[in-house]
Amino acid sequence: MNTRETPGPGPRVTMIDIARHAGVSKSTVSLVLQASPLVKAETREKVVASIEQLGYVYNRGAANLRSARSNIVGMVINDLANPFFAELAVGMEHVFHTAGYIPFIANTTENPKRQAEVLRSMSEHDIAGLIICPARGTKPADIESLAGLSVPIVLAMRRLAGRKFSSVTPDNLRGARRATEHLIALGHKRIAFFGGYSDMIAQNDRCGGFQAALIAAGLPIEPDLIIEGPPNRECGLNAVGRVLDRAEPATAALCFNDVVAFGALSGLERRGLTAGRDFALVGFDDVSEARHTNPPLTTVHVDTAALGERAAHQVLRMIHGDTRPEEFVSDVDLVVRASCGAEGGRRQ
Amino acid sequence: MNTRETPGPGPRVTMIDIARHAGVSKSTVSLVLQASPLVKAETREKVVASIEQLGYVYNRGAANLRSARSNIVGMVINDLANPFFAELAVGMEHVFHTAGYIPFIANTTENPKRQAEVLRSMSEHDIAGLIICPARGTKPADIESLAGLSVPIVLAMRRLAGRKFSSVTPDNLRGARRATEHLIALGHKRIAFFGGYSDMIAQNDRCGGFQAALIAAGLPIEPDLIIEGPPNRECGLNAVGRVLDRAEPATAALCFNDVVAFGALSGLERRGLTAGRDFALVGFDDVSEARHTNPPLTTVHVDTAALGERAAHQVLRMIHGDTRPEEFVSDVDLVVRASCGAEGGRRQ
DNA sequence: TCTCGAATTTGGAACGTTCCAATTCATAGA
DNA sequence: TCTATGAATTGGAACGTTCCAAATTCGAGA
Structure with a gap:
């Protein structure tokens, strides 16, 4: 009676099995599966019952073979x-x-x-x-x-x-430009850019906006304040050291993204410095964690x-x-x- | 000469096309695709060249039809x-x-x-x-x-x-128990549990560990300090209000997970309170953001x-x-x- | 040159679906 | 009762692969 829950890896149940079980043709079963209005309600129910009972699973591979329309x-x-x-x-x-x-x-x-x-x-x-x-x-x-x-x-x-x-x-360019302008308005003169590689278009755009702002403000672009690296925590963490351990340390940084900024946050902390007081840090993306960091991260909000x-x-x-x-x-x-x-x- | 990059949605290139193009049978093409040692190197190369040239893509659906072994x-x-x-x-x-x-x-x-x-x-x-x-x-x-x-x-x-x-x-039970013991050791008597639903086994385990610690310490279990809810920020944010706005406010909470704890952090902040000073908060999971929150989150570390x-x-x-x-x-x-x-x- | 086994290659029958044309079934009108 | 019409159903030929058994080719020894 209860054929359901057939266990074991027995041979696959196919539309033909359903058809036999329901006493119709495989074509009809196919129509039912496609919710075609052509089949009589009564027939449909019989078929659905058999499907349920035999534990049939549709084989999309086979279907795509005949008519490719994937979902x-x-x-x-x-x-x-x-x-x-x-x-x-x-x-x-x-x-x-x-x-x-x-x-x-x-x-x-x-x-x-x-x-x-x-x-x-x-x-x-x-x-x-x-x-x-x-x-x-x-x-x-x-x-x-x-x-x-x-x-x-x-x-x-x-x-x-x-x-x-x-x-x-x-709008990477504009976002980075605005962020940089903000740092400049706060009085920063040596601003770094952390993260990303110059062969990534997104980095070009963000770093480009950064540089555009510097130029517009008449500030020099210092190549060794642009720290390339993978867009991850690690990178931000290391970058901090690079720009702080130089004759004229940077006082602020725009990060390629928030994750890099999180890393930079750790980097500062590790040196006993606090972002916002000893160093100005800005991220990019505004991921939901950004408002909860210590201190909360200024960042470019993207409507993700x-x-x-x-x-x-x-x-x-x-x-x-x-x-x-x-x-x-x-x-x-x-x-x-x-x-x-x-x-x-x-x-x- | 250059048949590559055939554009447009033209009919799909099949193994048979490759076979024809390379002057072998479809079976041979199949063998090549399965990296069979049976085919002569020379033949293999011809076939591979044709595949490259015609821009063939393997049809895994068709293959699975005959012999199901998916990767x-x-x-x-x-x-x-x-x-x-x-x-x-x-x-x-x-x-x-x-x-x-x-x-x-x-x-x-x-x-x-x-x-x-x-x-x-x-x-x-x-x-x-x-x-x-x-x-x-x-x-x-x-x-x-x-x-x-x-x-x-x-x-x-x-x-x-x-x-x-x-x-x-x-080990949800043990983790939660340890965390709770820690809060108890810090002198807390009214400790809340935030997040998760009692129909989730993970919540049962974590909340169970929490209760076990309370019982072991001879503290009462107060049902309205167990705030159920979806394991997200929102829930943590709201829960804070619930346990603070009562006659005998809770002084600490263990959260179902870090995300709930992040929400609770916001909730505290919104009321002008600081975790660690005004209220003790512990999370669960130790996601990588946990060390960067404000203040950094005490939590149960899982080797994710x-x-x-x-x-x-x-x-x-x-x-x-x-x-x-x-x-x-x-x-x-x-x-x-x-x-x-x-x-x-x-x-x- | 012939023979034999090993090395390669190959045609055709599956696999589980969909689609099409054709068939069967029911119903209403004459 | 017969026919015409529309509603339901159906068999068989694809689809692109793998597998098998059988066929072909190759090379070396006789």
Whole structure:
């Protein structure tokens, strides 16, 4: 009687088994699974009952073979341990989910080889669309191959020189410029930039905004105050030492992102210094932890969730046939907290 | 001459096309793709060249149809926005990656319906194994169905009553007990517990450890000092008010996890209070942000990456045929920082 | 040159679905 | 009762791979 919960790895239950069990043809079962209005309600119920009873699982591989229309979208993230990207991913997921797509996330940990494997695996699995935050060193060609397969692709956070891809990015240049202007207004003359590599476009933009502000204020650009490094805690931690142990120590720094700033916070602490009093520190991203650091971090606010949602909407638009690339740049905002030494927490 | 970079969505390139192009049979192409030692080097090269030239992508769906052996493993996470789970995921990924598996992550945001969809999608795609941090309210049966399919499953962080699944968890009970003992030793008598729901096993364990310590010290258990709620910032923020606005306010709290503690930190701040001076606060997990909060958070240290790695190794073991379930409980450690009011940062 | 075994290669039958054209079934109107 | 029409259902041919048994090629010894 109770055939359910068939245990063990017995041979896979197929549509044909269902058909036999329900006394219909495999075609009918297929129609039921596609919620076709063609089947009579009564028949549908019989079939559904059999499916339930035999514990059938749909084989999407086989289905895609005949008619490729997948409902999974890929999200390839370069650093999931960075809360910023986690927040970004959550924004994307929300949109995909309500649109009926299942997002699968893969983490590349900033490793192009791993990224290549992940992309390969995703394309082998016939994804409907892709959002990617490219790992450092990604070349347009690495992604091109997927695009050639006519998979809709949107770049998030990092654009790629060359071919026109759709992308969403915060206004890195403007954000960095504003942050730097703020530090200058507070009287700082030797301001450092921590983190990122000059071969990353995002770093170029942020560091570019930084330099633009210095130039506009008539301050010199001192190359050894620009400390390159991976965008992680470690980097910020080390950078502090570099700019403090020189003849003319820096008095402030703009960080490539909040995570670097967190590292810098540790670096200062380790030397017995306090951000905001002994050194002005500004981050970028405004991840949710930023307001809880010690001291709270002044940073460039990015509307992360909205950015993720925008990227997801772009992919959906492309999936639905509108393939024009769109480069979206979202506005940003400086949030002044204690780490830069400006008292008060007003938001400008 | 240059057939590469074939643009446009033209019909899919298949093994048969490669075979024709290279002047061999499809079987040979198949052998090449499986890196079989049977094919002559020379032939292999011809085939590889054709693959390269025509821009072929392997169709894993079709392959799985004939012989199911997938190289993707699923990781189903209940809250990716919680840095703890992000760190956990990173640990798992590392192991899978070096073992040649591609991990795909899905986020359920603690929503059982979404979890069901994700699990369904993953099983439809023929995963080789699965690690899941079950969403609140998950019933063994929800996962059972997958297990019936003989997919190796490991539960992470949250066990499930009933059937014997493999699992990895930190020693929640002991950790919570130690943390509570520490607060008691500092002289606190009215200690609250923030966050989690009593229908979550992890909460039972942590809250159980908390209560055990109270009882051992001869302190009463006051039900309205146990504030249930989702394990997020919001919850911690609100909980502070609840335990402070009563006739006999609590003077300390153990939080279900660090994220709840971060919220509690905000809650205190909002009332002009400082953790460590006006109220003792302890978290659980020791996410990497915990040392940077204001003040730094005393918390129960969990070796997150190791836990993730352990889970991944268990899945691999099961994939390789050893299906005995194993329940692994990892040791934990109290890390004393400033938020609990014990001066100094010694680690006990 | 012939023979034999080992080394390579190959055609065709699966695998579990979807799609199409065609069939069967019911119902209403004549 | 018969027919026409629309509603439901159905068989078989794909889809792109792997596996198997069988076929072919190669090289060395007789």
